[in-house]
Amino acid sequence: MPLTSQPIDTSIYSAITDAIKTEAERILTEGQVTAVVGYAAARRKGSAQPIIITEATDAAKLIFTAACVNNLAVYLTKAKKEVPKSGKIGIVVKGCDLKALTGLMGESQLKREDLYLIGVPCAGVLGSTVQPATGLTTDTIAPKCTECDAHLPTGCDFVPLQTPVTPELEQKYATEIARLEALTPAERWAYWKEQFSKCIKCYACRQVCPFCFCEQCLCDRNKPQMVDTTPRPAGNTAWHIVRAMHLAGRCAGCAECERVCPMDIPLNLLNRKMAKELKELYDHEAGFEVLDKGPLNSYTDKDDQSFIK
């Protein structure tokens, strides 16, 4: 691990921005897509926000910078109404966002032929957009980017010809999971109790998650009420356990939940732990191929049952 913060080369992002603009303009002019979901500059210097453009003249608004943190896949789920549902949609995706789209295709939420994927060769994005104009360094990079294995998205319709420089970084989640696993159960309980007690039940994690597309969430039902809805410790703990369980085998680690959490609960830590267990138990990794059935709705007769009497 480098002792001091090292800058990460993001010089390719300007060339990528130009390529995205040209491509978006072309596909909109040619009528290949009805809309393009991408990033545009936001009001604060250096910041970026999602944008949905339907006119070729708006393509010049599109950008890609280290502040383009959002996973745009969430705009294509049925929970979101901003995107026109007719015709083909163009979408700007980083490698991590593409994994979410792959998962959504596997769950019959999206069809590949309805999408025009503009892949972004990504060297990493900022962990926090509180100061969007800061440069990308080994300190400011998002924790998910330290474990990224999809710097170059695969299977897209268009990818700008750039190769990101990706230094070897300390894997933040793996390190933290190993640290927690080494603790005693009581210590782990104390850790999560403290974390979950911060939760204010704003459900931003649910809102931003591409996989939380249920029209009625189990946690909103009150007959029977399975999970206490008030932001108190019991309900908070249950909510986070249910959330992690429902994402097990599906979450590919875009870490949007963790980014949007106003109380800084390490939500993606739970997701990564579940991903690790599914890899060990069933050799499954989410987001690499479109699967009809995920690991928790399929089975083999040889699954481990050493824990069952």
Added chain:
Amino acid sequence: MKHTAPTHDFEPKIIAFVCTWCTYAGADLAGTSRMQYPSNVRVLKFPCTGRIDPVFILKAFQQGADGVLVSGCHPGDCHYIAGNFHARRRFAVFRKLLEFIGVDLKRLQFSWVSAAEGGKWVEVVTDLTVKVRAMGPMTEFKELAMEEQWSGAINTPELQEAYNAI
């Protein structure tokens, strides 16, 4: 002759989620065969282990269970062909999650008990009861349910005092 049952300081509450086709019938067999097993267990009947949502287990712990038993048909014997195979994967993963959160997995037992295995049902229930009795009450989830929300960040003495004054 006076019946002398052993007395204990602590009697755990055990919730058993069982499938109606195998384990429930197995427990029934244990009963009709006049087998003795601890009365600590409260049996909840489900159509299939595949119907048993992990959230039920959470709910049981929150509502005061000291131990939870989930039991159904042996693999291959499911009335609905594959319900227990799905349950097997789901609970394998759920155990790992609970372990990571810091729940002692000794309180959570899974088993396959067929309709013919009254003896195995007795054995599984007795084992779990003895184990949980030795461990004492499950306090973690109950404490959560009792606690008011005091987030670490806003838990100042002034706020605590104001709250106590209410």
